Amino acid sequence: MDVVLFGPPGAGKGTQARLLAARLGVPQIATGDMMRAERASGSELGRRFDAYMGRGLLVPDELVLELLEERLRRPDARAGAIFDGFPRTVAQAEALDALLARLGRRLAAVVSLDVGLDAIVERAAGRRVCEACGQTYHVRYNPPPSTGRCGACGADRLVRRDDDAEPVVRRRYEEYVAKTEPVLAYYEARGLLRRVDGTGSVDVVTRSIGEVIDAVRSAR
Secondary structure, X not given: OXXXXXXXXXXXXXXXXXXXXXXXXXXXXXXXXXXXXXXXXXXXHXXXXXXXXXXXXXOOHHHHHHHHHHHHOOHHHOOOEEEEOOOOOHHHHHHHHHHHHHOOOOEEEEEEEEOOHHHHHHHHHHEEEEOOOOOEEEOOOEOOOOOOOOOOOOOOOEEOOHHHOHHHHHHHHHHHHXXXXXXXXXXXXXXXXXXXXXXXXHHHHHHHHHHHHHHHHHHO
């Protein structure tokens, strides 16, 4: 089952993509993470990414799609994938459709986590990240251990990131809305878009997404 998961920065999309991937037994595909890993590996494709990313330039869609196709052909992704962070434009959405068609597949659903700006700002203000392992906490919804150390790796380097500052959060949210609305409209016109209220707790949102996926499965 191939599913695209959308959500503004700070909506918990990464967490929900990871949980949904585990539920369906398919990989979470985050193109940004994949490109960074490919660069770090020193592969030929990674060097091609580095030629752009090293200069702060956008990586051409054809290179991203080449990476995606290679990933989707691996055994663990043959039954489906959760796309996290891709597509970002209508052109990329069309290209993803074409790629899946070449593989004899198609998207089952596009799930959008709807979270307003005020909620995003509040979430960002309380977020803390472990500099050592990347584990994320929230002082209200998922507080770190009372010891002040990361529960995942034990490091005492829990920080508030610069990009969680309110002006940055507002700018990123506005950019997301401006860039994503045409993509959501593209999928809505094809009857694939499913909207989920993303303002609840992690468990509540996970349950809502699960209900959407169950309904899509039943209708197939």
